[in-house]
Structures are given as C-alpha cells and as structure tokens.
Amino acid sequence: MTSDNISNGTIVLIHGLWMTPLSWEYWIDHLKSKGYTVLAPGWPGVDDRTPQQIRDDPKPMANKSIDEICNHYTDIITRLPEPPIIIGHSFGGLFVQILLSRGLGSVGIAICPANPAGVFALPLSTVRATLPVLSNPFDYESTVKISESEFRYCFGNAVSEEESKALYDRYSIPSIAHVLWQGAIGGIVHPKGVLHVNFDKSDRAPLLLISGSNDHVVPPQTVKKELKAYQKGSGFVEYKEFERRSHGIVNEKGWEEVLQYALEFVKRSRSLA
DSSP, X not given: OOTTOSSSOEEEEEOOTTOOGGGGHHHHHHHHHTTOEEEOOOOTTTTTOOHHHHHHOOGGGXXXXXXXXXXXXXXXXXXXXXXXXXEEXXXXXXXXXXXXXXXXXXXXXXXXXXXXXXXOOOXXXXXXXXXXXXXXXXXXXXXXXXXXXXXXXXXXXXXXXXXXXXXXXXXXXOEEHHHHHHHHHHHHHOTTSTTOOOTTOTTOOOEEEEEEXXXXXXXXXXXXXXXXXXHTSSSOEEEEXXXXXXXXXXXXXXXXXXXXXXXXXHHHXXXXX
C-alpha cells in the first residue's frame, strides 16, 4: 500500500458542465494504480457516451435538471457498501456539496465549484463565460454548443492555443442550458430549493474547496465566498488555490499536483476520524 492510499476505498468522480467522465481520464488511471475503486458515472443523458456521440445527438441531455442529476448520484452512492470519497469539478463540485449536505460521502472535494444558494457571486469573467447560454432564454430547455474560442476563454486560458484546441476536440460537449439557468437564478428564486446546502451541518463529511487562480468561470473570489459560508459552521473545511490554473484544472498540465493535494486531504481527514 502506498503512502497516498489509506485503504482500498471507493471514489466517485462527478464531471462538470460542457464535459463528460472522459475529463477524469488521468485521475481514473492514477487512482486505480493506487488501489482505489473508481466510479465516474455521467450525468443523466451523458451516461457512458463519448463526446462525439453526444455532439452528434445531444437531445438525451436536454432539459435535465440539477435535482435529477443529484438524485442520480444519490442513488449510485447509497447503493455502495460504504460511504465513498466524492470528488466533483465545476457543477460537479456544487453537486458534491449538495450530496454532503444530504449526509452522503466520507470526504468531499469540490474543484472550482459552482456556488450554492446563499453564496452570491457574479464576477464579470463568469458573466462572459456563461453569456453564450444565458443570453437566450429560449434555449432554456435545450443544449448549447460551446465554440472553440469560448472554450479557450473558459477552459484553455492557462495553456497554449494549440493545447486548448486539443482539449476542446477531446473533451467538449454542448451544455445543458437548464442546469446553467438553475445555477444562475435558482438560489435567488428558491433559496431553500435544489441549490440549498446546509453550511452549518456539524456531521458533514470533511470538505476541500479548490480554486485555480486563472479560472474565468468560477474565479477564486467565488470559491472563497463558499469557504466563508462554511466557516460559520463547525464542520471540517479547507481551501486551496492553485496558481496559473484555469477552469480546465483537472486535465490541463499540472493535474497531478491537484490530485496529489486531494489525496493528502483525504489522508488528513481520515486521521481526524
């Protein structure tokens, strides 16, 4: 057993908007090599399809909602023999927080997470990143393709143009407009609704919030506001910011450092149990 591996536990990886489970491919291989059982289920409608299959037919994703997606992961997690480590990126990071608030998971790691209800943050970079979807309310129940230039701004701004194009070609899929609209206004319209997180939950699993200094979609100032909301409670929470990282932090150069820090947090959390 390596120093990274506390036990042969299970890790559930939750991808974000514009992505599929393929975005975790490096993490999956590394974690399996450390002896973990790794599950990386797609959102409903994404499922186990490839990015190209989804680009060719995005209709199965259309009009999926945050509650439907979170219930999907709740069902997967509650069927496991023991509480897993839950790691999510972007909207997946928000889902991690919702799932932990439901009492699920042994450790949670939210990477560049969208903000729950009660955390009000709308930096200009976030507005620009989401404008292609939110500028047209008639797309509410559809899917919206992300262009190569938009991907460069959102996911590839910390790497070269050539690297960004390679990431775009390999990973990108259309967004689910319904999910983004829920994320944008759900916490305001229904503060106790689908985006609600119990920040004061004393028996919540330990939570690590991660940001990237160059993230345009969920910049550090947003993640720090999430941290502040949790610090009012008694649950164990930590924050880590990685320099020169974009929203593509889980698969751009340097992903190994992020994963290593996440595993070290798991180790620290379990030592407190």
